[in-house]
Amino acid sequence: MAARCRERGLPVTPQRRAVLRALSARRDHPTAEQVHAAASARLPGMTRATVYRVLDALEAMGVVRRVDHAGAAARYEVDSGPHHHLVCVGCGRIADLHEPALESLSLPASRARGFVVKEYSIQFRGLCSGCRKQQRSRK
Amino acid sequence: MAARCRERGLPVTPQRRAVLRALSARRDHPTAEQVHAAASARLPGMTRATVYRVLDALEAMGVVRRVDHAGAAARYEVDSGPHHHLVCVGCGRIADLHEPALESLSLPASRARGFVVKEYSIQFRGLCSGCRKQQRSRK
């Protein structure tokens, strides 16, 4: 991580180290609040705001990832049977993808470790044609 | 939907109809706020709170689905390359699933409609062994 900071000319602060250590130490997927609790145990006085800013910075560096791509607000759809989603990272739009070939993926039991799958859905992330055009013309 | 309400002895209210109509009329995946705007155009006076309650009710009936399984708070993980997630619907825990066989899915170009996929991840929903035990013993 220090490397990635240097690449970008960004300072390596104790807070960044603390957040990354806290996150590396766990296998579950903690919330910002949980990261704050863990990190501020080692570095008392850290603010929640700092944790959010550090997580954003680390995400931008590609060190950390936000799971549950929870935009600010939840999205709804009429339940139309199993299908997947195309999510445009440019504009945030979500389109449905009905693709029978993707409805029968098998999850090796050996990997499931006692986990019983009831359903699954795939989230494809990329750029819609509109956002691609925009990006091209901007260059 | 009227049918599902009756099954459960729940009233079919104008608000429920308005929300479902609003949601059925769109293919994008509107936020609760957008649903509220659309529904209250037809049924002035509807509150945002009602929209949330109606969406919850419809989801419980299996008529509507919440995309962006945005729990209240975002979750983070250290970026460890491509992998998928096992999400327990019982306790909300998320586990990583590294499964090489699932890393080379192909999305038929014909279906993508100009959408260029950069990456994807699969979310398997089900019950972890702990929650399964609990559920069994409760019966």
Added chain:
DNA sequence: TTGTATGCAAAAGGTTTGCAATGAT
């Protein structure tokens, strides 16, 4: 020394809840 990060506190969404009144069956 310079530019970025931090703490603090306040604001800004999004969502939930208590309560009295309304309404569906």
Added chain:
DNA sequence: ATCATTGCAAACCTTTTGCATACAA
């Protein structure tokens, strides 16, 4: 008549932001 639902308003939780200060390089 009965029980769930609605509206209203306030509360709640998570995340973001402005500003002055502190700090890494």
